[in-house]
Amino acid sequence: MTDPRGHALVTGASSGIGEAIAREYARRGVPLVLTARRTDRLEALAAGLRVRVPVHVLPADLADPDAPARLVDAIAALGVPVRILVNNAGYGVPGRYLRSDWNTHAAFLQVMVGAVCELTWRLLPSIRDSGAGRILNVASFAALVPSADGQTLYAPVKAFMVKFSESLALENADAGVHATALCPGFTWSEFHDVTGTRAMMSKLPRWLWLEAADVARAGIDGVERGEVVVVPGAVYRALRVATRLMPERFLLRRMAKNSARIRSTE
Incomplete structure (x- = not known):
């Protein structure tokens, strides 16, 4: 049955976790509005999902400040x-802070912070009016641990999404709105191909990797339950507990040692 209460808008829906979230919402009967830069990928996804629910495709480049x-x-x-x-x-800018010019960083911040804030602000009245509104912010496990060499902006913006979700959850509970930060660890997707770090990331053990479909289900189940922070996967939940018990100085030393092994830092 198609959910009559309103559509789900999924940004970055053309691949990876965004595509998996769109598929999971369609499986649950929620009509969709899909947006991303790649129109062909969106149309192909929408064609398959329309057998289940209504789907609208609205391509947009959220690096453009006027796009939201x-x-x-x-x-x-x-x-x-x-x-x-x-x-x-979202995406990552590989390498240390000074490796990229400011326009690259500004576009990144627009997608990862500016567009997130503006879309939420503009759509919040509709979300509140629905009586069962949901805001799912895809953050990262990187938001919950000390930042690594080469994550100068990525981890901070993901940490922002966690705090943003916490405030939204408190402010809008009176309208039945649930806001959740989804914090997955390493997930199979195109993310590391785009950043050019696939070869390095492939050195990680397979037990650290999550499937995008599992991450999507965990996030949607979590926001429906009203969980404010969701960490998919037993391994990452255990790591979160462990890192809370470790001294900050020790964690920073471990990050310094491991960063060069798995990231482009120059």
């Missing part, structure tokens, strides 16, 4: 209410 407003206007023109917002769009 245009996207929300396009949704309004369709006449479909949004009750679920999935802020998933």
Whole structure:
């Protein structure tokens, strides 16, 4: 049965965790609005999902500061209410801070922070009005541990998404809104191909890797239960507990030792 209360907007839906979240919502009967830069990938995904639910495709490049407003206007023109917002769009900028020019960092911050905040602000009235609103912010396990060499902006923006979710959950509980930060560890996707770190990441043991479909289910189940922070996978939940018990100085030394092995830091 198609959920009559409103659509789910999934950003970065063309691959990886975003695509998996779109598929899982479709399986649960939630109609969708999908956005990402790659129109062909979105259309192919939508074609397969339309056998289950209505799906609208609205391509957008969230690195453009005007894109969030245009996207929300396009949704309004369709006449479909949004009750679920999935802020998933994102990527990594490999290497240390000075390796990239400022325009590269500015575009990254626009996608990872500016667009997240603006889309949430613009859609929050509709989400609150639904009576069963949900905001799922795809963060990272990197937000919960000391940052690594070569994660100068990535880990901080993911930590922001955790704190943002916490505040949204408190502020909007009166309207039945659940806000959740999904914090997966290493997940099979195109992420490391795009950043050019696939060869290094492939050196990690297989037991550290999560499947995108499992991450999607964990996030959606968690936001439905009203969990504010969701860490998928027993390994990562254990690591989270362990890192809370370890001295900060020890963790920073471990990060310094491991960063060069798995990341492009120059």
